[in-house]
Amino acid sequence: MLSVRALEVLYGRAQVLFGVGFDVPGGQVTALMGRNGAGKSTTLKALMGLVPPASGEIRLDGRRVDGWPPYRIARAGLGYVAEDRRIFPDMTVAENLEVGRRAPADGRAPWTVAEVERLFPNLADLRDRRAGQTSGGEQQMLAVARTLMGNPRLLLLDEPSEGLAPVIVQQMAAAVRALKAGGVTVLLSEQNLRFAGSVADRAVVLEKGAVRFDGAMAALADDPALRHTYLAL
């Protein structure tokens, strides 16, 4: 569904990604793994058009989308949840969801507020709360729910389990599995092998801005040497 080839990204004069390439097959959950600073967030931002790739190709369903502004990429079917969540703190939870709302491009049934609240029951009681006054876990759920309101076909999740209490992590994992079951393709970045292992079908491991492993999640989980070299576990 998504294919990335020879992606290079520079921040100013510092190069961060060196020819990253991988595929995200439709209907599966792919985990982008790697240590701090490996370039996971940068890859996701480049896919979303938030940082411009210096070179390389990004294709969504065969169509090149690199160089597009983020709103066009979003309309083409990508949804993005930022590492730092980036909810709108001064607006209510309901208003945050409203900003994300957009009709699906194809004829699918759209996500509704009721449905995202079914996925994340905690949000139901918070509709009129200012988003900035909710807990970290609630903000993470809100960030995912807000993006779902745009009916993405491919969801990019940047470290969805980071800094969350174990119960909430389990809820997130359940939500990801439910999304997959509902036909949404997911690409998530993760350092936490336990979380990734519990939801992902495939893994792509980044180190220093380059792909070091690309294969089944089970293969990575079963290979202690690989894990040790690239994930410091």
Place this chain on the structure above:
Amino acid sequence: MDFVAVQFLTGLASACALFLVACGLSIIFGVTRIVNFAHGSFFMVGAYGAYSLSGALMPLLGGLGFWLALPLAALGVGLLGALVEVAVLRRLYRSHELFQLLATFGLVLVIKDAALITWGPQDLLGPRAPGAAGAVTVLGEQIPEYDLVLIALGPLVLAGLWLLFHRTRWGVLVRAATQDREMVGALGVDQKKLFTGVVFLGSALAGLGGAVQIPREAANLNMDLNIIAEVFAVTVVGGMGSIAGPFLAALLVAQLNAFGILILPEISIVLLFLVMAVVLVLRPQGLLGRKELAGSATHGAPESPLRPEGWTLGLIGLAVLLALAALPLVAGGYQLSVASEILIFALFAASLQFIMGVGGMISFGHAAYLGLGAYAVALSVTHWHAPMTGALALAPVAGALGALVFGWFCVRLSGVYLAMLTLAFAQIAWAVAFQWVGLTGGDNGLLGIWPAAWASAPAAFYWLTLGLVAAAVLLLRRIVFAPFGYGLRASRDSTLRAEAVGIHTRRQRWYGFTLAGAFAGLAGGLYAFAKGSVFPEVLSIPMSLDALVMVLLGGVQTLAGPLVGAAVFDGLQTWLMSETDYWRAIVGAGVVALCVAFPRGLVGNLRALQESRRDTPAVSEEGASG
């Protein structure tokens, strides 16, 4: 008692226009992060537009024509704003704020000359409002009915805006963009359309503010900068990005004006100062502003550090100085007076460059200190018959004192807030010089300020100017590389780190600001003697703009820059003035074009060019568009 109530109602009515304009400015800033200096121009065009439209519609439709003219004028100004967004602002969203401010500053000049061409120089008083032309008796006093209309309009607009921003999807998107516009784009919202819409709305509010004024105040060419000074004060007090903040602050400021005028016309300005002082000390982000918006300047790429010149450059400087000193041997009287003026502007620009480049403070009102110096000379010569040397010695003192007082407020702020406040102060100083006819002669200026006999020959005055300017510029350089200058730069680069090594950054910036005021004052004193007269223009916004352009032409971070910039700009301007009456518009359009074409500044673009030559593969440094 009744009288107080009447005055209170008058204040409420005056608050209406102020609120409409300030709230438009605040809305535009909230989303685009651009402080639109041309916002006062939109107000002015709204007034002129309503004048013309009501003149055209009332013969056809009678009283209805007037009431239709007001929203139509607002609509027209909104479209003008949208046009400006598409043509200019849109290209500046990623630029350094200095260029954003400067470009809208250039627009002020263009729109002013366009208004001059369209409506002529005379004041145009609109018709009385049909159906609200009379007066009603409130508590035994007469109140114009139209004032009551205005009193109702403010809260109505406020309520309408609240509904718009909380009950419509568009409004919710705008509020979201105020908080994180990039994320709004990632959620699939086309920011371009959103931004154009927001600028349309904000401009239309300014236009409405101008339109509703026409029965109360004649449309005139000074409206733009007069209102913008007050509007800046209102938004600084109320808080940028908020809507209710400007409403509160407009009420406060208008009431101060209404009651201050009873005591002493000048006192209302002092009262405004006091309110600003209290607010800035207690809540630097304004009454209802948010902290992050008041935050620091968006700094561009780190500049290469200033280095003291080596001895080769010193030698070149000496050679230039000698060549300049020899100029009277070859040049005639007229050329010498032009040369003197260029030298004076070089000092003026150098003093501005000192606070901008070294101090990191963007001043859009530096002419205030030039003007204070000039008026100190003019007043002491005309009123007290002071000798030239004494008057000239007073000039830097006057500039420094003004900068000491204004600077106390200004150094508490940074970035766009600082720029707004410096402009507001300069405009207040201009208003005093313009209105206090008894002392300053108002628009007629102060005449007959000639140098003493020994300095009256063009060559003698040129040498005097050269000597003083050279000494002052050398002194400025000494200061830049003295511990004080290093401290100032440390305060500019990192407040936290400077505080950590024991530098009191705010005081450092305050002293720097004052010092720059002293040098500008000296330039002003020389300017008064060079021209033989002083007019309020010396304090005016275009004069501040001139200095900014000179500094930018020469480069903010090069010490020789202001000198080169002054020579180029003053030469160019002298030539333009001889060619056309509308040279201000041409200068303004040139400034806008420069800012759009070189969004990172001339120097930044040159540097980028050099770097891309050095290593070709380095491609895009810019963020994604969108």
